[in-house]
Amino acid sequence: MIRTGSSPSPSRGQKSLLKRTNEMQQRTGLVEALIVDVRVREKIGGAFMNSSMICCTPGLSKGGYCKVGEVIIHEDRSNPDGPIRVQTFFEGKNEEAKMELHTVEINRTGMYYLYFMFCDPELKDLSVSGTTVGKNPQGYLPGKITPLMTFFGLMSLAYLVLGLIWFLQFVKRWKDVIQLHYQITAVIGLGMCEMAFWYFEYTNFNSTGYRPMGVTVWAVTFSADKKTVSHMVLLVVSMGYGVVKPTLGSITPIVLVLGIAYFVASEALELYEHLGNINDFSGKARIFLVLPVTLLDACFILWIFSSLSKTLEKLQIRRSVAKLGLYRKFTNCLAVSVLLSIAWIGYELYYNANDPLSELWRSAWIIPAFWILLAYVLLVVICVLWVPSNNPTRYAFSEEAGNDIEEESVLLASSGVMVASKVAIKLERKDRKMSLPAEHHVFSIGEAVEDERMTALSHPAICY
Numbered sequence: 001m002i003r004t005g006s007s008p009s010p011s012r013g014q015k016s017l018l019k020r021t022n023e024m025q026q027r028t029g030l031v032e033a034l035i036v037d038v039r040v041r042e043k044i045g046g047a048f049m050n051s052s053m054i055c056c057t058p059g060l061s062k063g064g065y066c067k068v069g070e071v072i073i074h075e076d077r078s079n080p081d082g083p084i085r086v087q088t089f090f091e092g093k094n095e096e097a098k099m100e101l102h103t104v105e106i107n108r109t110g111m112y113y114l115y116f117m118f119c120d121p122e123l124k125d126l127s128v129s130g131t132t133v134g135k136n137p138q139g140y141l142p143g144k145i146t147p148l149m150t151f152f153g154l155m156s157l158a159y160l161v162l163g164l165i166w167f168l169q170f171v172k173r174w175k176d177v178i179q180l181h182y183q184i185t186a187v188i189g190l191g192m193c194e195m196a197f198w199y200f201e202y203t204n205f206n207s208t209g210y211r212p213m214g215v216t217v218w219a220v221t222f223s224a225d226k227k228t229v230s231h232m233v234l235l236v237v238s239m240g241y242g243v244v245k246p247t248l249g250s251i252t253p254i255v256l257v258l259g260i261a262y263f264v265a266s267e268a269l270e271l272y273e274h275l276g277n278i279n280d281f282s283g284k285a286r287i288f289l290v291l292p293v294t295l296l297d298a299c300f301i302l303w304i305f306s307s308l309s310k311t312l313e314k315l316q317i318r319r320s321v322a323k324l325g326l327y328r329k330f331t332n333c334l335a336v337s338v339l340l341s342i343a344w345i346g347y348e349l350y351y352n353a354n355d356p357l358s359e360l361w362r363s364a365w366i367i368p369a370f371w372i373l374l375a376y377v378l379l380v381v382i383c384v385l386w387v388p389s390n391n392p393t394r395y396a397f398s399e400e401a402g403n404d405i406e407e408e409s410v411l412l413a414s415s416g417v418m419v420a421s422k423v424a425i426k427l428e429r430k431d432r433k434m435s436l437p438a439e440h441h442v443f444s445i446g447e448a449v450e451d452e453r454m455t456a457l458s459h460p461a462i463c464y
Contacts, residue, residue, distance in 0.1 A: 055119035139206035
């Protein structure tokens, strides 16, 4: 039994080439193509007779249930939407048999599988090659991913709106932008291109039935680029780049190597998922490609939160209230996103474990859509926290920026010392004048008046 594909849509037709080996006895063999709705899969085999047999035996044939050499199918005249059978025979000594083109109309929405099955043990080395085409009333996109086309269109508009708002703020405060603002702009731009390419790819697929190779590769590349740049921006922000340190120093090469490795792993996985063939070994190959991406994601998460902890500690020591509040909000947002991610991964595992045959195909599009939406929300939060403003020093690095409270305290303390010293000088001068001889009284009065005027001019607050 070979599963060649599945589609929750009507099947327009199929054409296949069957080959048998030379070692077989040269005689006619039967191969059956079965189109089965997963909801009625129990009609294949002898389950309705409390039997585990798949192929018809002479005993069952005598009972009129089936024909010898064929797959047992429970015929239900009250339900015409049962399994559809297409038979192909090997003629004489021919080693190949061509299945004629068949158009099959399916009037019931559901998840359909195409199986090639045979009961002749001499066909054990059978190989099948060919193509199948399925078309929905709305187009060629399988029903499982049709909602994603609309989703990508909406996300393209969402990124466009975010980009316009960010661009206006960027232009308005262009004299006050910092390096981080350019990095955020790059992420927004990559997100706009990614969503636009995916929408165009799905639209073209839906209208023609073919995936445009060039557009798909570009969409995958922009997707991997955006993920990589987003991870690196989160990491350098968590390290306090541009806030508590002007450069990353000696760890810059390590960050770049980690980013390149993540891009290569993500690109390979995305290309395989969107351009690879569907076969029975796809699960094993996917695990091999998913593992590096998962490990690199874990490295980024651990490094980000470790760096955030160190950055928060530095800001607390420096008592930078504004920056500390900003980073606390950023940390809370990241923590919530990680918790949501863990919860969604658990849901994915539960979903896949309880739906091995994709019977819940109508809601399958929500799983990839969640990750795209979560990344967008996190990007919006970062844009809000680090929006360009007239006061970039509230989050930008400054070598003279020690700590806000300490600077204010020192300034107030120095002013207090200045005032106290002037008052002390005034009192000292008055005491000195009181102790002067009588012949100097006229001069002393003038000097006192002049000193008081000078004191009033230099520090009006004392006079008031």
